[in-house]
Amino acid sequence: MNVTVVAVPPEIERPDQTRSLGRELAELVDEWSVTPNGVKAQKIASEMIGKARELLRTNIHLPKL
Numbered sequence: 001m002n003v004t005v006v007a008v009p010p011e012i013e014r015p016d017q018t019r020s021l022g023r024e025l026a027e028l029v030d031e032w033s034v035t036p037n038g039v040k041a042q043k044i045a046s047e048m049i050g051k052a053r054e055l056l057r058t059n060i061h062l063p064k065l
Contacts, residue, residue: 017058025051 025048032044 018055021051021055021058025055 028044028048028051032041032048035041035044
């Protein structure tokens with residue numbers, strides 16, 4: 001049985017990934033904005049930076065750090 005393998009172009013995958021990352025980043029920003037605890041806010045801010053980098057990477061192909 002011959003099976004044809006078709007690769008999905010990255011430009012088709014990216015919009016869903018971008019939406020997902022954008023939503024995750026927005027949720028982190030919301031959580032961060034109402035967090036009174038400095039240590040927890042710092043942890044959330046670190047996660048936000050990571051999500052922002054991922055989001056940029058999906059749009060402009062930045063190298064992974």
